Amino acid sequence: MRYLPLLWAGLFRKKTRTILTLLSVGVAFLLFGLLHAVTVAFESGADSADAKRLLTTARYSIIELLPIAYLRRIEQVPGVIGVAYAEWFGAKYQNESNAFPVFAVDPRRYLDMYPEFTIPHEQREALVKTRTGAVAGTRLIQRYGWKLGQKVPISSEIHPKADGSMGWEFDLVGTLDADDPTVRGNTDIVLINAAYFDEARQANKGRTGWYIERIADPAQAKAISAAIDALFMNSPDETKTQPEKEFAIGFAKQIGDIGALVLRILVAVFFTILILTGNTMAQSIRERIPELAILKTIGFSDSRVTVLVLAEAVVLLLLGSGLGMLAATSLLPAMNSATGGRFPPLFVHGSTWLIALGMAVTLALAIGLPPALRAWRLKIVEALAGH
Amino acid sequence: MRWLNQAVAITVITLRTIPQRLGTSLVVVIGIAGVVGVLVSVLAMSEGFRHTLASTGRYDRVILLRAGSDSEMSSGLGRDQTTLIAPLPGVARDADGSPLASAELLVMVDLPRQGQTDPNNVPFRGVQPAAFAIRDELRIVAGRRFARGVREVIVGEKASQEFARLTVGSTIGFRDSAWTVVGIFETGGDVHESEIWADAEVTMSAFRRVGYQSVTARLADGSDTGFTAFKDSLSRDPRFSLSVLREPEYYARQAKVLSDLINVLGYTVAAFMAIGAIFGALNCMYSAVASRQVEIATLRALGFDGTPVVLAVMIEALLLALVGGAVGGALAYLYCDGTSLSTLNFNTFSQVAFDFRVTPGLLLQGLWWSLSIGAVGGLLPAIQAARLPVTVALRTL
Numbered sequence: 001m002r003y004l005p006l007l008w009a010g011l012f013r014k015k016t017r018t019i020l021t022l023l024s025v026g027v028a029f030l031l032f033g034l035l036h037a038v039t040v041a042f043e044s045g046a047d048s049a050d051a052k053r054l055l056t057t058a059r060y061s062i063i064e065l066l067p068i069a070y071l072r073r074i075e076q077v078p079g080v081i082g083v084a085y086a087e088w089f090g091a092k093y094q095n096e097s098n099a100f101p102v103f104a105v106d107p108r109r110y111l112d113m114y115p116e117f118t119i120p121h122e123q124r125e126a127l128v129k130t131r132t133g134a135v136a137g138t139r140l141i142q143r144y145g146w147k148l149g150q151k152v153p154i155s156s157e158i159h160p161k162a163d164g165s166m167g168w169e170f171d172l173v174g175t176l177d178a179d180d181p182t183v184r185g186n187t188d189i190v191l192i193n194a195a196y197f198d199e200a201r202q203a204n205k206g207r208t209g210w211y212i213e214r215i216a217d218p219a220q221a222k223a224i225s226a227a228i229d230a231l232f233m234n235s236p237d238e239t240k241t242q243p244e245k246e247f248a249i250g251f252a253k254q255i256g257d258i259g260a261l262v263l264r265i266l267v268a269v270f271f272t273i274l275i276l277t278g279n280t281m282a283q284s285i286r287e288r289i290p291e292l293a294i295l296k297t298i299g300f301s302d303s304r305v306t307v308l309v310l311a312e313a314v315v316l317l318l319l320g321s322g323l324g325m326l327a328a329t330s331l332l333p334a335m336n337s338a339t340g341g342r343f344p345p346l347f348v349h350g351s352t353w354l355i356a357l358g359m360a361v362t363l364a365l366a367i368g369l370p371p372a373l374r375a376w377r378l379k380i381v382e383a384l385a386g387h
Numbered sequence: 388m389r390w391l392n393q394a395v396a397i398t399v400i401t402l403r404t405i406p407q408r409l410g411t412s413l414v415v416v417i418g419i420a421g422v423v424g425v426l427v428s429v430l431a432m433s434e435g436f437r438h439t440l441a442s443t444g445r446y447d448r449v450i451l452l453r454a455g456s457d458s459e460m461s462s463g464l465g466r467d468q469t470t471l472i473a474p475l476p477g478v479a480r481d482a483d484g485s486p487l488a489s490a491e492l493l494v495m496v497d498l499p500r501q502g503q504t505d506p507n508n509v510p511f512r513g514v515q516p517a518a519f520a521i522r523d524e525l526r527i528v529a530g531r532r533f534a535r536g537v538r539e540v541i542v543g544e545k546a547s548q549e550f551a552r553l554t555v556g557s558t559i560g561f562r563d564s565a566w567t568v569v570g571i572f573e574t575g576g577d578v579h580e581s582e583i584w585a586d587a588e589v590t591m592s593a594f595r596r597v598g599y600q601s602v603t604a605r606l607a608d609g610s611d612t613g614f615t616a617f618k619d620s621l622s623r624d625p626r627f628s629l630s631v632l633r634e635p636e637y638y639a640r641q642a643k644v645l646s647d648l649i650n651v652l653g654y655t656v657a658a659f660m661a662i663g664a665i666f667g668a669l670n671c672m673y674s675a676v677a678s679r680q681v682e683i684a685t686l687r688a689l690g691f692d693g694t695p696v697v698l699a700v701m702i703e704a705l706l707l708a709l710v711g712g713a714v715g716g717a718l719a720y721l722y723c724d725g726t727s728l729s730t731l732n733f734n735t736f737s738q739v740a741f742d743f744r745v746t747p748g749l750l751l752q753g754l755w756w757s758l759s760i761g762a763v764g765g766l767l768p769a770i771q772a773a774r775l776p777v778t779v780a781l782r783t784l
Contacts, residue, residue, distance in 0.1 A: 016670075020666045020667075023666045024664075024666035027662050028663055030659060031659045031660065061494065061495040061497060061508070063460070063508075090461050097457045097458075098733070155455060158463075164628070203463075236595065249505075253503075254507050256728065256729065265425055269421065269425070269663075271421065272417060272421030272660070275418065276417075276418050276663075276664075276670070279410060279414045279671070280670055283674060
């Protein structure tokens with residue numbers, strides 16, 4: 001600790017240079033914080049998945065429909081303690097295709113299935129009682145400036161009403177929210193009454209998109225999935241049941257390996273930073289060779305001088321990475337609101353801080369070692385003779 | 388004139404001394420190469436995706452969807468409608484007089500990527516015989532076309548590369564049906580190369596569909612008047628309720644969401660990297676100026692002006708930046724250009740395969756970025772170099 005002033009003096013020997021280096025390290029870690037938040041958001045579907053939930057879709061393609069009559073039969077499978085269902089409405093709002101997901105659901109079953117969603121009890125009951133009712137996620141309500149009690153006109157791109165028109169209208173009776181901020185992105189949806197939807201639409205009556213099952217014991221997930229699929233084997237509508245997490249992972253894989261893409265960008269970023277900072281460090285030590293020689297002259301051991309140089313690199317990287325991560329943490333909320341809730345909310349997670357710390361130390365060693373070795377090998381006489 | 392001579396003289400000296408400062412100069416080059424490399428690669432991805440969709444379709448072809456639908460996936464057309472569309476006067480005819488209109492259905496089938504097991508939504512298109520005459524850019528590159536009335540498919544080149552088991556002679560099973568791959572086709576790199584094609588009637592019965600999703604037709608008169616006349620005649624006809632779009636317009640619309648997203652990612656990352664690189668460049672140019680303090684002061688003492696000094700430092704920064712930009716662009720080109728990628732297009736909910744495209748425009752854009760970084764990174768050190776009082780600078784000797 002008592003070497004801290006010495007370290008500090010060494011670092012800020014040339015203020016402009018150190019500040020510029022700090023800033024470029026900071027920017028690299030800011031970028032890391034932002035990109036890692038994207039990766040985390042992308043993988044959060046799998047992370048926030050409930051191990052006690054299974055998902056049943058049509059076997060050959062998730063966009064095909066299943067008979068609503070499957071509900072009673074799935075309910076009787078041993079180990080299943082709750083069943084909900086939902087169907088994709090294909091919303092078009094204010095001429096924007098897929099502006100937000102709208103699911104036609106049985107409100108009680110669906111909201112029971114997702115206890116992480118919060119909704120006031122009377123609003124929940126209002127949705128059950130209002131045939132044309134709808135509840136929407138709080139971020140959507142903010143984005144579009146909706147008011148409870150108003151009618152929301154939403155077109156469907158898939159489902160015509162009985163009269164052939166694609167325009168639907170729902171009464172907004174409630175707000176959906178979540179206490180856990182990482183789940184809040186999942187509430188960017190609108191729920192409507194499947195009973196009304198099924199009655200009012202022109203085609204595909206008596207069918208729904210997918211089933212969600214709650215099971216008592218996650219260890220039984222595979223066996224129960226197989227039991228559900230066995231029920232409908234060789235029927236015109238075969239099913240595929242899998243744990244929610246597997247479904248989420250599979251879906252993420254469809255988009256492709258975002259993680260690998262982000263990783264490549266980050267490698268480029270950090271390689272660049274390594275070169276920039278490494279050069280600055282080397283230069284700074286080169287200029288201070290006589291000073292280091294004097295330190296050795298007054299009794300500093302070789303290893304102590306080496307550690308001093310290395311510590312300088314570590315402090316530089318820790319300061320820079322801390323600045324960058326702080327900037328990322330404070331920037332993300334602003335970015336979340338600037339995108340108007342069009343993307344899932346992004347956060348800097350604890351894990352991101354840990355990885356940043358690990359990378360800062362690794363980079364510091366990579367950058368600090370060559371000049372530190374140089375300081376180690378330094379011969380007092382030669383170093384002082386040169387000047 | 389004297390001023391210009393001075394500028395040239397100092398610049399020449401400056402550039403000659405670069406080898407002595409190779410380390411610092413290289414840092415500027417590498418820093419900027421990193422920015423430009425990432426920028427160009429990410430934008431090449433978006434460009435490739437956009438190009439794949441934008442090059443799909445021709446101006447004289449139209450796609451008809453159910454009114455209000457933006458994509459084939461959300462559209463549906465009954466057989467009664469599609470049979471009425473083909474004989475319309477606006478639709479072109481082939482030499483035998485049969486209409487160039489193909490009613491098609493698009494279903495999604497699950498196929499794993501090469502070497503993986505997770506399913507992906509691969510588009511499976513059922514087409515009527517006229518489809519080949521309408522899309523005459525389609526060429527069979529291996530095998531043959533599918534025969535009518537049997538479960539045979541032809542596979543787009545991109546889909547064949549990206550997904551498992553899609554080679555001539557292999558059998559793929561969907562639902563309760565097994566299909567034989569009898570051919571591979573290419574369509575000049577457009578979106579159809581990510582698809583599997585089969586006979587419409589066979590597809591309909593195998594996937595238990597009762598209707599089509601779209602009709603693609605070639606117009607007898609592809610000009611604006613011909614298109615408007617065709618569209619108007621359809622909207623006046625009470626039997627139809629259709630959206631009529633020219634093919635290029637339809638496919639460009641489908642590219643928008645994803646390519647916008649990739650562009651935002653690319654520019655955001657590059658902007659932050661550029662800020663980092665500017666700090667790096669500033670650092671390097673400051674130290675370059677510092678190491679030549681005495682030399683610059685000597686020149687000033689000999690009667691050289693400040694402006695030529697500023698110019699010389701700026702030119703050095705810009706040259707280094709340009710080299711960095713060129714290296715970054717070249718790396719992006721070598722590393723990315725032509726690399727294939729397949730992803731889920733949110734508009735259609737199906738897989739689209741495309742190649743990264745490093746275009747001259749992107750490379751030029753990369754150079755602009757590198758010059759801007761060089762200019763910002765060089766200006767302050769250059770001014771500092773010129774402003775330093777001669778006596779102070781020489782005293783450091």
